[in-house]
Amino acid sequence: MRITLLCIGKTDDPQLKAMIDKFEQRLKHYIHFHLVLLPDVKNAKSLSMDVQRAKEAVLIEKHVSPGDQLILLDEHGKAYRSVEFAEYLNKLMVSSTQHVVFVIGGPYGFDKRIYQQAKAQLSLSKMTFSHQMIRLLFVEQLYRAFTILKREPYHHE
Numbered sequence: 001m002r003i004t005l006l007c008i009g010k011t012d013d014p015q016l017k018a019m020i021d022k023f024e025q026r027l028k029h030y031i032h033f034h035l036v037l038l039p040d041v042k043n044a045k046s047l048s049m050d051v052q053r054a055k056e057a058v059l060i061e062k063h064v065s066p067g068d069q070l071i072l073l074d075e076h077g078k079a080y081r082s083v084e085f086a087e088y089l090n091k092l093m094v095s096s097t098q099h100v101v102f103v104i105g106g107p108y109g110f111d112k113r114i115y116q117q118a119k120a121q122l123s124l125s126k127m128t129f130s131h132q133m134i135r136l137l138f139v140e141q142l143y144r145a146f147t148i149l150k151r152e153p154y155h156h157e
Contacts, residue, residue, distance in 0.1 A: 023139040030146035057111035077121030086145035
């Protein structure tokens with residue numbers, strides 16, 4: 001199985017970027033993981049929320065193939081404990097899922113088209129975090145999930 005994390009915009013904070021890179025490198029020991037940074041929509045401040053979401057949808061769709069398992073990181077999604085998330089990933093792997101694409105959208109969420117294409121929605125917290133922070137939280141949780149599945153000591157229950 002391959003996992004891709006699509007993110008709108010780049011990570012500006014060098015400390016956050018370094019931590020994201022650290023977990024990205026660690027993940028390579030467990031799975032084929034790829035982080036894709038999609039460019040911010042040009043002139044976004046002059047666009048309505050709907051137009052901005054539609055333009056972001058076009059960028060997202062370029063990286064999703066028909067057989068991919070598209071999962072949106074969304075505040076209204078299902079919340080898992082870390083062990084439950086590991087079990088969810090394990091079910092995807094044993095079901096012969098070839099490619100899972102997780103997406104962190106722009107500041108206004110996702111276009112309706114993207115919601116319709118998604119197989120699931122995942123929430124990392126009931127709290128709101130910056131899109132850059134969510135990247136770090138997600139890659140850490142992904143790493144944690146694989147250490148749980150491998151019964152390695154990173155996660156303590």
